[in-house]
Amino acid sequence: MRIDRVKLIAEMARQDVGVADLSQRATVSRATITALRGGKSCNANSVRRVASALGVTVESLLEDGKEH
Template identity: 55%
Template sequence: MRIDRVKLIAEMARQDITSIRLAEKAGVSRVTVSAVRCGKACSPATAGKIAAALGVPVESIVRKE
């Protein structure tokens, strides 16, 4: 599963949240957040954690394949 990096970065900017803070809130590593921001694939569970930490539905940040 891939998160749309543009949507993720835009949502992070809208909420004024750093990668470090997002990683803490989502319960994933900073490296994982950085990888996702660079367009790498992640597990559905990780995508769900990131979406929950941002308070958005996972469908709003995943890339449509």
């Protein structure tokens, strides 16, 4: 699953959340957050955890026109 890196970065900035803080909240590694911010693909469970930690839907983080 690939999310829109710009949407993720913007949401993190809006909430003033850093990589380390988000990784702790989402219980995923910092490397996973860094990979997502870099536009890499990630497993659906990690994406769900990150979205939940940010209080947003998975769909709001997905690339436009992509299904989960």
